[in-house]
Amino acid sequence: NAGVTQTPKFRILKIGQSMTLQCTQDMNHNYMYWYRQDPGMGLKLIYYSVGAGITDKGEVPNGYNVSRSTTEDFPLRLELAAPSQTSVYFCATRQGQNYEQYFGPGTRLTVT
């Protein structure tokens, strides 16, 4: 099992560009999460999903969109990238009432 995979690992965007960060899991977990971690700071929740077709906002959703059409995939879309979105983005999963959280390796994004 690959667990949680994220692509790309690194990306540099120009201001105003758009991109999609991919997250895929093969553990059949129903919960999926997107976090961002700014340099030297803690993790902040952007969006989460409790199952296919269901998503909800976290602490810092502005500037992002998500969709969850399948159990496996939870892409994060950045529209009109801004320097404030320079961060490391982590995807994570969890299965039901098991509180163990599994993190992907992260995507390091720089917006210049």
Added chain:
Amino acid sequence: KNEVEQSPQNLTAQEGEFITINCSYSVGISALHWLQQHPGGGIVSLFMLSSGKKKHGRLIATINIQEKHSSLHITASHPRDSAVYICAVWRPQGAQKLVFGQGTRLTINP
């Protein structure tokens, strides 16, 4: 005031020392995570606790639900233990979301 507070924020020690990192929380919880993040690296779950004590190798985690407090101990510390250690809790209300502490940066010098 943050719902999850860690202390110390930074800790430097010599190889071989016994390390303790503390986590206090102000809300009821369903479970508590200790996470490890190496510089520039990913995040690994070390422990998930809802009561008592767990041990993996040189790492021990304890939780006191009544006191709303958890500790992470490292015995015989090694430079490879240098990392940021993060405490995070699942609340029963809104149980879908983790609440994170600010992290403790541990540096072990050889």
